[in-house]
Amino acid sequence: MAGYDEYAAAVRQLSARIREGERGAVAEAERRRTLHAGVTQLGQRLAAQEQRLAQLAATAGLPAVPDPAPGPGSAPGVGTAPGSAPGSAVPPGSAVSPGSATGTGAVAGTGVAGGSGVDGDPAVVLAEAGRLVDEVDRLGQQAEALAQRPALLPTWSPTARAVAVYVGCAAVGALVMLLLVVANGIGVVDGITLGALTCAGLPLISFVAGWLILGRWGRPALATTDPPRYAPLGFFICAVAVPLAYCVTLLVFRLVR
Known part of the structure; x- marks a missing residue:
């Protein structure tokens, strides 16, 4: 019966590995969905920021802000895929792999994956991109508040x-x-x-x-x-x-x- 016991142990070990692999696959799928949702949200925020900048430039009589040229670390066709969210590097319905999510730094226009000291973890890169977008929102609000004041004696009534x-x-x-x-x-x-x-x-x-x-x-x-x-x-x-x-x-x- 020694052969049967070895066979049963091998079956149990294989079954445990299969369940572990299934749990890992579910966790990985959930992580990818979370990353994809984060990329889409950042893309929408960037599109809203770009639209607001264009409105402010038109109101102030300034030239429109040109579209940024793709950097050396950005993926080709970022934000240009048909049906994709504005500013998003990942078309809807596609999984976010670690390699593609690393490019979200380019989506945020920050290049965080290439030279800001952030490692290659897609979640870390996405969090850094979100922080920079928050900073852009804050600076944009400050600039808009200053633009509401005249250049001459701005603090006076x-x-x-x-x-x-x-x-x-x-x-x-x-x-x-x-x-x-x-x-x-x-x-x-x-x-x-x-x-x-x-x-x-x-x-x-x-x-x-x-x-x-x-x-x-x-x-x-x-x-x-x-x-x-x-x-x-x-x-x-x-x-x-x-x-x-x-x-x-x-x-x-x-x-x-």
Whole structure:
């Protein structure tokens, strides 16, 4: 019966190996399905990011972001298979083998499998790609928030910004007026021209300059409408500031004399 016992032991050992192989196959299939779902999700997120970037570029009047050229480590035809998810390297229905999933670093546009110190484990590469996509989302939100602010005095309120701009332009107009007063004193500019420029010309020029500055640099990059430029307030500031500066200048000259 020794031969029968050896045969029964061999059958039991073979049966155990078969069950172990079946369990391994089920685990491997589940791992591949998980990897495939992760690749598809990353591809969808990348497609959404690309679409949002195109919208932001169009709103801001910037050139569209070009499609990245395939890197040396990316697989041919990545994201181009018919019926595949946007940005996904694996067509729907196909299993994700360790060799193909390693290329998900190229799918995420990161090259994590080639030069970032990540080993060849597809799950590790996919996790690193997901982390980088999360970082891209965070940076994109920061950039969009900054694009909602104007380049000129971005932390100021619209009213304070307008007042600062008009006051600055009026101050420049007052300096020009001082030069005209000096020119009038030496006979280069006559009194009529000085009076006309002081009472009308320089205030109007200062107002128009402030209005244009607010329209050019006070407008956020992503604004869909023109920002408030407070024209009545600006005109009042410029119309009062320049003549007032002229009167103060005359008073100072009389006191000095």
